[in-house]
Amino acid sequence: MVYRVIIYSGSEDFYARLSWETMVLKQEKDPAFVKFTGIEKRFGKVVAVKKMDLEIPEGSLVTLLGPSGCGKTTLLRMLAGLESPTFGDIHIKGKRINDTPIHKRNLGMIFQNYALFPHKTISDNVAFGLKYRNVAKSVIKQRVENALETVRLPGVGDRMPSQLSGGQQQRIALARAIVIEPDVLLMDEPLSALDENLREDMRREIDNLQQAIGVTTIFVTHDQREALSMSDKVVVMKDGFIQQQGTPEEVYNNSTNHFVADFLGHSNFLNAIVNKKQGDLLSVRLEDESHGLAVPAAAFNKGDKVEMVIRAQKFNLGYRADHVPEQGENVFFGKIVDRSYMGGEVSYFVELDNGLVLHAINFVKRSPYRRGDEVAMTVAPEHCRLLKV
């Protein structure tokens, strides 16, 4: 850990002195608090995680997101010490922990099915980790009470896990994991056993708790909404590889490949060929010989085959008859073939004149259109991205 000493000079001001005193040992966050280098895991012939490098900053909440079998859980289990890597190193706080047994790693783990000990009371469950850290009994009692208060379940200490609801059990699991003040908190799909509404509450709870105690957290999920809503950094994985990592906004708005663009949200993909440069944008020729403008995600040359990605939410719909062409705007004409009302918004499938079907999502207020309507779909070039094919 690096400590940065900040000294306020020349001021006799009381407040400046106070801040000097409180900030003198201001910690600088370690950008590679957890570090995977060249990590690989094989189960027999199956390669679950392939030559992966990943750094997780101190105090951040990082989500490993991907479909099942992408290696996200394996990566987490290797960090936890439940699996050992075939190749590569894992460092926590700069210390290599490959050969450190799980019980000495000081990690908090949250499981999908809560994994509370059914034969122990809630207090004993929460106190479990402290007991094995030789904490004095009186201290344990206090810390267990504090932990239960932190997860907003004070006074349930004497009950058995089976007497609590699923959401409550998961909060106890959270208390049990944070009470040991772990270096890293690991969560393996902690919300997937809960029902929809509860999941939302619990997600916010975890988010707030993580912010409050500032513990470095790795969260494994296949649910993009969870990943996007609570992470400082999202790591999108597929087939044992990292597809893209970045802030939720980066991976969502600036997806760098087809998989990420397709996996997150609803995207339309149009094949195109690069034509020429127009300022920061590229002009491309689409399959139906029409032209489009888009932001290139990489350097392209004239004639390159590319894929134009447009998020379903970025389209503006209007009646075809009312359409007024505007300079530098991409426009697609077609007929609505399917419409589904989804509460806050309406989802349309529009069949273009060349047979291609595009997906558009509009807010209900701006959506008077019905199935069979002829529409013009416009989208600004900055919302269209060109990806390598």
Add this chain to the structure above:
Amino acid sequence: MKDKSWKPWVLLSPSLTAIFFLLVIPICFVIVYSFWLRAPSGADIPAFQFGNYAKFFDDFFYPSILLSTLRVAFETVILCLVFGYIPAYFFYKTRSRFKPFLMLLVMLPFWISFIIRTLSWINILGDSGLINHLLLKFHVISSPLAMLYNEGAVIMGLLQYLLPFMILNIYVSLDGIDKSLTEAAKSLGCTEWQAFKEVTLPLSLPGVSAGCLLVFVLTCGTYLPPMILGGPGNEMIANLIFKRIIGTLDWPFGSAISVLLMVLLMVIVYTYNRYMGINQIFKTLSNES
């Protein structure tokens, strides 16, 4: 709405009928017989008197057999527990593809007659049996070891008969334990052994407790191993009953001993349930899932 709560009982009725006619009624007969008188001529005279029960407690010979039966049963339970937990735990932990085959091996003895299995120990433990033969051949010993016709041989016979019951009971219990529980324990600072003590062992107790009870009850009622592998002093209570009823045709006294054994076992099962709380543990576990 019609009350349809009787419907499940239809499914139970064949087995209930069988149990009633083949178990409850014969037991009633035995209870009735236990009060009858036996004439010196050997004839059974219907009566209601407690002479047969008094006879059992008159002579310390009979209660002593009952006590030694309980002792042997207790020893068998302990041995079964030790030798049964280990393979059951192995089955729980192993990821081997031979697991189904190995499980089949546990059941294999059930395919061979109990008598044959018990008799085969004579060929292994006897004076000219396998072990003595090999030891003599390699000059480890000069005269055969007396391994047969003693309590050790009886317990050995009981063990091979009852071990599968113990293994399967414990295994079923272990198999129901969520593996992430041990992982959670280890992540909180337990070594493998501590995690076993804290989590796996306590959660497997319902199986252990059911297995122990089953082995105990079965041992108390068994008479073949002591008859085939035991010596004159190794008689168990069931042998006594067998001798009274089949040997001397003394139905009233044999029945009285049977009733005493049954009552004793019922008391033991009841107390065991009460204090080991199998039902309680089962309840907690079933709520869990």
